[in-house]
Amino acid sequence: MGFRAALHFDDGVQREVDVAPGQTLLDAALAAGLNLAHQCRSGSCASCICTLIAGEAHNVPGRASALLRSEIDAGMRLACSLLPQADVSVRFAYGSRLTEGEAALNCDAVMAGLRQLSSDVWEVSIQPEEHLGALPGQYLRLQVPGTQTWRSYSIASGPDSPDRLSLVVKIHPQGVMGTYLLERAREGDACRVEGPFGAFTLGNCKGPHVFIAGGTGLGPILPMIDQLRERPGRTPHTVVAFACSREESLFNLDELSLRQDWMARLDVRVGVSRPSPTWQGLAGNPLSLLEDAAFTPDCIVYVCGAPGLIEATRERCTTLGIPPDRIRAEQYLPAPDTD
Numbered sequence: 627m628g629f630r631a632a633l634h635f636d637d638g639v640q641r642e643v644d645v646a647p648g649q650t651l652l653d654a655a656l657a658a659g660l661n662l663a664h665q666c667r668s669g670s671c672a673s674c675i676c677t678l679i680a681g682e683a684h685n686v687p688g689r690a691s692a693l694l695r696s697e698i699d700a701g702m703r704l705a706c707s708l709l710p711q712a713d714v715s716v717r718f719a720y721g722s723r724l725t726e727g728e729a730a731l732n733c734d735a736v737m738a739g740l741r742q743l744s745s746d747v748w749e750v751s752i753q754p755e756e757h758l759g760a761l762p763g764q765y766l767r768l769q770v771p772g773t774q775t776w777r778s779y780s781i782a783s784g785p786d787s788p789d790r791l792s793l794v795v796k797i798h799p800q801g802v803m804g805t806y807l808l809e810r811a812r813e814g815d816a817c818r819v820e821g822p823f824g825a826f827t828l829g830n831c832k833g834p835h836v837f838i839a840g841g842t843g844l845g846p847i848l849p850m851i852d853q854l855r856e857r858p859g860r861t862p863h864t865v866v867a868f869a870c871s872r873e874e875s876l877f878n879l880d881e882l883s884l885r886q887d888w889m890a891r892l893d894v895r896v897g898v899s900r901p902s903p904t905w906q907g908l909a910g911n912p913l914s915l916l917e918d919a920a921f922t923p924d925c926i927v928y929v930c931g932a933p934g935l936i937e938a939t940r941e942r943c944t945t946l947g948i949p950p951d952r953i954r955a956e957q958y959l960p961a962p963d964t965d
């Protein structure tokens with residue numbers, strides 16, 4: 627005998643699926659035609675993150691989990707590793723529309739543009755042969771040209787340029803992508819892409835929006851702000867805190883100030899965590915640029931960057947009484963060849 631799983635989405639839509647004994651929630655949803663956000667299906671990417679709000683479920687035995695301790699304590703689980711042991715209710719921090727699209731595409735693409743944005747950050751534009759249909763905040767996987775190595779990058783361009791997608795890439799000179807970009811990259815190079823992936827998308831919240839970006843974590847946040855600005859109705863108060871470790875790594879500051887011109891209620895803080903003696907701006911990591919008053923009880927928080935930044939943001943939000951389902955995180959893990 628199996629179980630029923632009630633899936634609650636951010637837009638208020640609820641779907642129910644049958645889960646067979648020993649079947650994961652993700653497999654049951656996919657079998658029922660619900661394309662839940664996922665990628666690795668093995669517990670390592672956190673794309674399938676959800677919150678168990680009722681019922682009992684175990685994890686697939688012996689499987690590692692990409693979740694942080696604070697996320698598990700807040701009830702978060704990975705749908706690809708979740709084995710219901712009874713009827714369950716699970717909440718997803720994205721709208722049901724995301725589940726209605728096609729599964730991720732894998733197609734040929736070409737390198738359409740290469741531009742250095744700062745000392746160690748490049749903008750890489752690619753033109754996929756097929757329309758990926760990504761939402762602002764999602765990411766794709768890119769095969770480094772001439773190699774069998776794939777890397778994941780958030781999409782930094784908006785839906786108004788669906789055929790040319792920009793990625794913001796941190797350069798590690800010894801890494802596979804860094805070596806390619808620094809030594810042999812040419813516009814027109816052939817590559818493959820797969821996507822879109824991820825559920826780091828705008829939520830349905832009328833309260834203030836707080837965006838926290840560490841380094842290249844700013845990439846997906848710019849198109850999310852653009853989407854927020856284009857939504858019908860009054861644009862909510864919006865705060866962006868962006869920091870890099872050194873000032874020469876900062877990038878897209880012109881893009882941020884352009885958005886300040888467009889949005890009267892956009893508050894931007896830019897900082898550097900290891901400033902030089904000549905730096906005259908704010909000092910600190912992105913989270914430290916925000917005073918507690920920025921986190922109002924009705925706000926929604928988006929954080930994109932290294933695991934430590936996400937963990938610290940969750941801890942601070944929890945202390946300030948912001949519920950876990952109003953904290954959206956996209957975690958950037960270092961690639962194996964950058965260690």
Ligand code: FES
Pocket residue numbers: 663664665666667668669670671672673674675692704705706707
């Ligand atoms: S799909 Fe990657 S952790 Fe579940």
